[in-house]
Every structure is written in structure tokens, then in C-alpha cells.
Amino acid sequence: MKSLKTLLFSLVFVGLATFGFAQGGKKGEEVKFKTSAVCGMCKATLEKGLAYEKGVEKATLDENTKVLTVQFNSTKTSADKLRKAVNDLGYDADDSKATPRAYDRLDACCKKDNGVH
Numbered sequence: 818m819k820s821l822k823t824l825l826f827s828l829v830f831v832g833l834a835t836f837g838f839a840q841g842g843k844k845g846e847e848v849k850f851k852t853s854a855v856c857g858m859c860k861a862t863l864e865k866g867l868a869y870e871k872g873v874e875k876a877t878l879d880e881n882t883k884v885l886t887v888q889f890n891s892t893k894t895s896a897d898k899l900r901k902a903v904n905d906l907g908y909d910a911d912d913s914k915a916t917p918r919a920y921d922r923l924d925a926c927c928k929k930d931n932g933v934h
């Protein structure tokens with residue numbers, strides 16, 4: 818009956834691992850920012866830039882609504898810090914305005930004031 822024991826052991830292990838993951842997930846929070854993104858390149862800039870931010874698990878920009886959804890670990894970062902990170906990439910986040918120097922460095926097509934769009 819060695820194989821049955823092994824099977825049971827695996828089941829318990831998987832169960833514990835899943836439980837542990839679920840517990841860890843409790844620190845996970847989600848925040849949404851309305852950004853000043855205008856194109857696909859902005860999407861890439863924001864998603865990549867946020868991915869490198871400490872505590873960020875996932876960042877997704879909806880190209881239609883320009884809403885950036887960030888999943889993050891609340892023990893490592895906060896919504897305020899993430900908003901600031903978006904500003905430092907050159908974009909507005911809700912009412913928090915883009916850092917001027919970062920905005921200046923954006924490609925012309927990514928500037929919200931550019932009349933092209």
C-alpha cells in the first residue's frame with residue numbers, strides 16, 4: 818500500500834500548499850487608477866514600469882477606458898506609492914498629475930495634450 822500512502826501524502830501536501838497560497842493572497846489588494854494614457858505604447862510603458870515597482874503583482878491597462886488596474890501586496894507598497902509611480906512614468910493617475918520631467922520625456926504620441934488624438 819505504499820503507493821496509496823504516497824498519494825495521500827501528495828494530496829495533503831497540495832492541500833497545504835493551496836491553503837498557504839490562499840492565506841498569502843490575503844495581503845493582495847487591487848487598486849484602479851484613471852490614467853492619461855493615449856495609445857498602446859502608453860499601455861506598455863505603464864504595465865512594464867509598474868511591474869518593476871516593489872510589491873506589484875500585476876498591472877493591466879484597459880486601452881478603452883485608460884484605467885490601470887494594479888494588483889499589489891499591501892505589506893510592501895500602497896495605493897499612494899503606486900499612484901506616485903504612475904506619475905513618475907509621465908502619466909496622471911486619478912487627480913494626481915504626472916511628474917513634469919517624466920511627462921516631458923514621453924514620446925510625442927503619448928502626450929495627452931498632443932492634438933493628434
Ligand SMILES: [Cu+2]
Binds near residue numbers: 860927928
Ligand atoms: Cu502612448
